Amino acid sequence: MNKKTKTIIWVVAAVLLVVLLAVLLMDVVGGAKKILFDEFAVLLKETFTGTDINGDGVITKITELSVEPYKWTAVVKDGDKVIATYTTIAPEIYSFDSLYSFFALLAPEHVNSGLSQLPFSLEFADPNAGSIWSSLLPFFGLILLCVVFWMVLRSTSGANPSSMNIGKSKAQMQSNLKVRFSDVAGAEEEKEELKEVVEFLKSPKKFQALGAKIPTGVLLVGPPGTGKTLFAKAVAGEAGVPFFSVSGSDFVEMYVGMGAKRVRDLFDMAKKNQPCIIFIDEIDAVGRRRGAGLGGGHDEREQTLNQILVQMDGFESTESIIVMAATNRADILDPALLRPGRFDRQITVNLPDVKGREQILKVHARNKPMAPDVNFKTIARITAGFSGADLANLLNEAAILAARENKKFIENVHIFDAVDKVEMGLKKKSYVMTEEDKRIIAYHEAGHAVLAGLCKYCDPVHEVTIIPRGNGAGGFTMTRPAEDSVFTSYNEMLDDICMTLGGRVAEELVVKNVTQGASGDLRMVTATARRMVTQYGMSDKLGLVAYDSDQPVFVGMEYGHTDKVYSEETAAAIDAEIRRLTSEAHARATKLLMENRSILDNMARVLVEKETIYTEEVEMLMKGANWQEVIAEMDKNGEERMKNPFASMVKDEPKTDEPKTEEPVAEPATKAEEPAQNAEETPADGENTNE
Ligand code: ADP
Ligand code: MG
Ligand code: ZN
DSSP, rough: OOHHHHHHHHHHHHHHHHHHHHHHHHHHTTTTTTTTTHHHHHHHHHHOSSSOOOOOOOOOOOOOOEEETTTEEEEEEEEEEEEEEEEEOOOOOOOOOHHHHHHHHSSSTOOSSGGGGOSSSSEETTTTTOOOOHHHHHHHOOOOOHHHHHHHHHHHHHTTTTTTEETOOOOOOEEEEEGGGGGOOSSSHHHHHHHHHHHHHOOOHHHHHHTOOOOOOEEHHHHHHHHSSHHHHHHHHHTTTOOEEHHHHHSSSSSSTTTHHHHHHHHHHHHHHHHHHEEEETHHHBBTTTTTSSOOOOOOHHHHHHHHHHHHOOOOOOOOOEEEEEEETTTTTTTGGGGGTOOOEEEEEOOOOOOHHHHHHHHHHTTTOOOOOOOHHHHHHTTTTOHHHHHHHHHHHHHHHHHHHTTTOOOOOHHHHHHHHHHHHHHHOOOOOOOOHHHHHHHHHHHHHHHHSSTSOOOEEEEOOSSTTTTTOOOOOEEEEESSOOOHHHHHHHHHHHHHHHHHHHHHHHHHSGGGHHHHHHHHHHHHHHHHHHHHHTTTTTOOOSSSSSSOOOOTTTOOOOOOOOOOOHHHHHHHHHHHHHHHHHHHHHHHHHHHHHHHHHHHHHHHHHHHHHHHHHHHHTTEEEEHHHHHHHHHHHHHHHHHTTTTEEEOOOOOSSSSSSOOTOOOOOOEEEEOOOOOTOOTTHHHHOO
16 A cells, blocks of 8 residues: 555545544534433323323423434423423334324324424424435445545555456456466366366357257366366466356355355356356355255255256356366265256366476476576475475475575575475375385385286276375276176176285285275275175075175175174175185285286386376386386376377277276276375384385
8 A cells, every 4th residue: 555545544534533523512512312212202292281291390391393214302492492402213204194193192182183283393304305414424424435445445456457346246256367277287187178168168159059068067176275276267267258256165154045145146147247167166165965964054055055056057058157166075065066967077186296296396486586406306206295285385485485594596405494394284184195105005006006917807907196086095096997898707806806905915015014004995805705705696605695685785885784684604604705705815916916026016116206107107017117117218208198198098999988987886896995094103203114
């Protein structure tokens, strides 16, 4: 705020003060006695009846009465001399008629023939006219206030003239956003998926002319700080369309009914500005599963959610509005939100891997002077588990440290100190990975992947990563079916069990100290084995009998299964069979991994270095390539892969629209996943055990 506006504000404030004082003084000088309306009515009654009603020995005779809305004043005069003035806050009286009925009520015998016979003179203020002063004062005040606000606003928000608030909807509209895809680093696959949305927003007519069905809603799912908001803005920026943003939590703080109204306002506004993007950040605040949760008081949220659904369903095919939303947790969202025509497109935004982190660092270092020996590769290497926001924060902290030392450049020391500092904050949230954690997870995932490669009936490996994905997975190994096969044969199931046990077995072989990371795997193995025995009749001992009812069985539901239709002995036999199947698979997995130990070691090493590998690398490793060769190859192809992140996926099969992660429910696991490596449970001593 500059000096000139400051003085203006002071002057305005002073004027306001003087006006206020004047109003107060006028009241005091008038010397009217303020009384309750009941007392006032008594005085009026005394005037009409001429009797001492309040028993104070005086019969008050009002000589003048002035009636304004809410403010009545009575003057008692003796000749020309004012004896007393009374004022009260009164109910509003709209007309002479209503005033007359009031008097008639007050003193029925004495008020019978019209107002002309009143014992006092009456001044009846027209509510529309009023005295000049009293009606102009608030008006002036308002104008002054507006001026002051306008000045304050202008002096603070002058920086961004293109953003504005939409009425009461609390949403922000921004046009001409400067954010581009190039500002979002590393997330190539996500970008690729969003490019389609950009294209549609750029030329909606082209798509509509061909009758193409356009996505209404795009849901960005991913951990905090991975750039979901940034992505939404980049889409608007790339397409050059207005961006209406609102946060889910904005809807819930207000009175009942406000949330729904805000949603309506927001969508109305968007409809007038097509094509455009509506972005609902943190949609879980309103979009939580209905009827779940604690206590009552969900009305407001539900109404808001319903309104969002209604609005999205109401889109015509000619409308070119895309609703984007972001959440950390898709699993708690109301399923209604995910139905076709609503947020039917989900894009997972993951924590960045080494390469992604390097690129994010480069983006955020663009306007920071770096010492020449700062190596982003190294920083990326030591920041596993950091999100994009953490990395931005890291460079900012480093800049602050450098500035404090009056340096011209940000040097390595500053960065390493900043890493420690940011990490400390992250440790509390327990998702930071030490080198030892990385090594354990790498062996675990390599165990899955190597066995998937060795077992004849396992699907080929698509991706292996040690970067946590989604809720609490330490890493994962993803296979994709080579062809669509609905049947899962005995051999496939056995191989699947073997491969799923691979993580645990690798830990047993190498780390000699098994972590809790394999519990998810074990649950899955047990589930598959149980199905083999009890549903598919795949055990000779128990024969061709389906012991469990034929309801679709979900992994994880099995333990709660109570409606057993067989005896205790059979139950024991089933358990024994499950144990036999799994321990045989365990033995086979151990044998295979011991025989192929060098592949396991090499793959784990590549994973520690690169964090994520794909089909090609897995194949190279399975053929016996050592880790240096694979890494060299990856570095060589690196540039190309950046340009076309799908190269490896579309190599020998046409791109299907089959989702690439989630497995169909009834099929055995193709994806092995396990709970988070909790950083607090592998404490500092993890770093100084073996190398
Ligand atoms: P989210 O909405 O997923 O919580 P944001 O979009 O708010 O995350 O990201 C916060 C900040 O982190 C961004 O403003 C940006 O500076 C930084 N950031 C996150 N991801 C990236 C990325 N992929 N590339 C560049 N910067 C990123
Ligand atoms: Mg966000
Ligand atoms: Zn596993």
